[in-house]
Amino acid sequence: MPNPGPLADEFRRYHRQVMLPGVGVGGQRRLASGHAAVVGCGALGCAIADTLARAGVGRLTIVDRDLVEITNLQRQTLFDEGDAAAPTPKAEAARKRLNAVNSGIDVRAIVADLTAANAERLLFAGGRDRPDLLLDGTDNFETRYLLNDLAVKHGVAYCYGGVVGTTGMQLTVVPGDRPCLRCLFPDPPPPGAAPTCDTAGVLGPAVAIVAACQSADALKILTGNGALVAATLLSFDLWTNERRRLDVSGARRGECPACGARRFEFLDGDRGGATAALCGQDAVQVAPSGVAEIDLARLGERLAGVGPVTRTPFLLRARVPEPGGVELTVFRDGRAIIKGVGGADQARAVYARWVGA
Numbered sequence: 001m002p003n004p005g006p007l008a009d010e011f012r013r014y015h016r017q018v019m020l021p022g023v024g025v026g027g028q029r030r031l032a033s034g035h036a037a038v039v040g041c042g043a044l045g046c047a048i049a050d051t052l053a054r055a056g057v058g059r060l061t062i063v064d065r066d067l068v069e070i071t072n073l074q075r076q077t078l079f080d081e082g083d084a085a086a087p088t089p090k091a092e093a094a095r096k097r098l099n100a101v102n103s104g105i106d107v108r109a110i111v112a113d114l115t116a117a118n119a120e121r122l123l124f125a126g127g128r129d130r131p132d133l134l135l136d137g138t139d140n141f142e143t144r145y146l147l148n149d150l151a152v153k154h155g156v157a158y159c160y161g162g163v164v165g166t167t168g169m170q171l172t173v174v175p176g177d178r179p180c181l182r183c184l185f186p187d188p189p190p191p192g193a194a195p196t197c198d199t200a201g202v203l204g205p206a207v208a209i210v211a212a213c214q215s216a217d218a219l220k221i222l223t224g225n226g227a228l229v230a231a232t233l234l235s236f237d238l239w240t241n242e243r244r245r246l247d248v249s250g251a252r253r254g255e256c257p258a259c260g261a262r263r264f265e266f267l268d269g270d271r272g273g274a275t276a277a278l279c280g281q282d283a284v285q286v287a288p289s290g291v292a293e294i295d296l297a298r299l300g301e302r303l304a305g306v307g308p309v310t311r312t313p314f315l316l317r318a319r320v321p322e323p324g325g326v327e328l329t330v331f332r333d334g335r336a337i338i339k340g341v342g343g344a345d346q347a348r349a350v351y352a353r354w355v356g357a
Helices: 009-018 024-032 043-055 070-074 081-085 090-101 119-124 141-154 204-222 296-303 344-354
Strands: 035-039 059-064 106-111 133-136 157-164 167-173 232-237 242-247 274-277 283-287 309-311 315-320 326-331 336-339
Touching (some): 009 024, 024 204, 035 043, 043 059, 043 133, 043 157, 043 204, 059 090, 059 119, 070 081, 090 106, 119 141, 133 141, 133 204, 141 167, 157 204, 204 232, 283 344, 296 309, 296 315, 315 344, 326 344, 336 344
Parallel strands (some): 035 059, 035 133, 059 106, 133 157
Antiparallel strands (some): 167 232, 232 242, 274 283, 283 336, 309 315, 315 326, 326 336
């Protein structure tokens, strides 16, 4: 077995990893200077971020729009009951946990919904701080196609992954001569056509498999072993013991809107004022356009007269007098998660009534 020899104190904790012939001291240094962005910190995002933090990736950016819920704890391994009770934004809870795991890395939490309107500003406006790769921990196709556009436009790898029920799928997009997500799946499925974690559930071990494959490809890229990333699409059903790897090395399409024509339709789209049902919750997110930041203290004063209000540095939560009882959680960026509503139209009406048009 290779012996890395004496290690500097900064790398001593990674001794077993440095021993690997594909890593070594040089690879570990590359990891220390690497930057990975994990978008979505649910089950997949937690497992990916935890693996990369423990491996010594020097910079992690975690983007997530949601709060920790008690139902997350079955599979989202960075959170605990205290995070759910607080409630704590997932990105912030993950940051605190990962800082406790590895104080030698820089973890940045972005509590936001990644959209066409903010994606480049949040992830690629920092010059040399831009991420080396994007990792998919999301629960919706719109954001996945947005990440694919970002990866192709900026020439960074995109580690796609998805899990629903007992099935999983994984693919790493390396812009250049390999296919992107739109080469293989030109358009996302229409609303309601694909199962979600609400309708099909989620098996924790299936999450672990997909996250491990995504993380392994990320480590290959960050250590300078990107040539070892397979041009394959993995799909499996862990419950029925089905598994296959499809060779997609020749599947790049010249007519692909993204990597062929370089039309970034999801990145250039207008998502202002969007609403979205949140996976695993009886809730709708409202993301109004044109809102930069909300004064949570002032909003809390306004809502204190209508029901219980709690406020943290990240959010305000209030119960408002709507039929059936509605819980309103408002973030500093103007987004709100509205629980107890019948759909997007009612959610928008509640937002306009209690927060403002």
